[in-house]
Amino acid sequence: MKIEVCEVNKSFKQQQVLNQISLTIEGGRIFCLLGASGSGKTTLLRIMMGAIPADGGSVTVGGIAVPNRQLLAEMGYMPQNEALYEELSAWENLKFFAGLQRQSRKTFAADAEALLQIVDMAACKNKLIRDCSGGMKKRISLAVALIHKPKLLVLDEPTVGVDPVLRRKIWLYLRQLRNEGTTIVVTTHVMDEVTQCDDAALLRNGHIIARDTVKNLIAQTPDGNIEELFFIDNQSEAEAPLC
């Protein structure tokens, strides 16, 4: 599903968070939104899904303007904080969101089991969320976003607090989904995750300061070090007062 963001503005009270953002995300690819904490990644994601209205500009997903209920059925959203029901078990949380997505009850058990296997939570599926660690919640939250096999996956910092082994396993699964045609949008501020993605954009001071395939972006850096991407970021900040 192709996402087109066109001249989007957003301010909270006096603070302008997004300034004339225009961005096209191709379908069937993994797109990474990079930016420091507080740069407006979450805000942009929420506008793209139609969770909050933009002050100006438009967003279409697959050619349909957001917000749209049919679109929501094809979208899987993993918020930055866990957003799970503390008094329910992992299994019950999955069941609830599958119910909201009108998933068939027959296939639910098998689907949920498979997903919990991928995020390595099958062993403690009946544990209440309030007894889970941060990393466990993160993994359950990811499984919840995937339960209805969405065509568009929106993941806000999905692998924060997840150990490297499991992180690799999750990325492997996401790439497999991408190969099956799922469009995936992730945000991150962890550099080495960018290499897992196809395209990336850098968000800074409310502007997209760079947007290209990950390969090209890395080629732009002097020594091929991905961390240099952050310095592209800093240069433009230094240039900012000049123009």
Next chain:
Amino acid sequence: MLSIVKRILGQMKNDKRSLGLLLFAPLLVLTLLFFILSDSSYVPKLAVNDMSEKFVAELENHATVSEETEKPEAADYLEANGIDALIWNDSEGTHIELLEKNSKSAAALEAIQDTNKALQPTKNELIIDYVYESSGDNQLDSLSFVFLGVISFFFVFILSGMSFVRERFGQTLERMLMTPIRRIDVIGGYTLGYGLLAAVQSVVIILYAVYVLQLQVEGSVALCTLVMILMAFSAVSVGALVSIFANNELQLVQFIPVIIIPQIFFSGLIPIDTIPFGLGNLCYLTPIYYGCTALEMIMIQGKGVVEIWPWLAGSVAFIGVLFLANVTALKKYRRL
């Protein structure tokens, strides 16, 4: 919608403390209230002047009696000696002079009535006077319907309001609204889920009040339960609506004095028609008014569905209006 109902019941099942608070805290409060209001062991102190020997002898079975040979000035005498009632005879009948309406004077009157009952044939008129006339004609123990209504409303309001605030705070609301669910289903599921819990609470409270505390109910207990359940549903809706204006749990608690206390004024504690400046008409805006008035008519006056249907209809209409208000208010979080 059913998913939400199931989820709410599941959450409650795993949160034993909330469940306990919902079901047993009202019983505890009610029991305490019961003992505070019914000082049944109190022996009234009466003074008699020029009454028959037989009457005095019988009266002594029910009260502490002192005989006065001169008829004293009631107002000063009652206050000075801590006597609850002064009784004397004249051509008009038997006079009873009391200080004011309270549980002590109620006990005094009961003692006198019991005496008269025991002495049956003497059929003379009782002329009751109060030194301090007060406008209310309710006796305290007949206000039980107010407490039944208010207590259950309060607990349900807190429960549904809190859970809605927490859902917003933890962003599960946003996540829920990022699925194709309709707003009407969110509110419907919420109302039904917590309404069911509240209904169970209502049944527990009423059964406890009637069968354990032996509260007097003139009319049908089933009808009382129905009224309580309707009131519980409106409490769920009020809680959800108020939580939309609260940003956190603390603010919700701060809403309690604004939302709950004025409702208590209109619950029957104060007779509506004595409230000045037409402020009594505000009662139509408070869900507790409909519930408590209906409860009063059933419990005290023994009325049936035929007489109380306007108040039942009022309750139902209130729930409907709140439901629509909630569905509209949810627009703040999703425009669809």
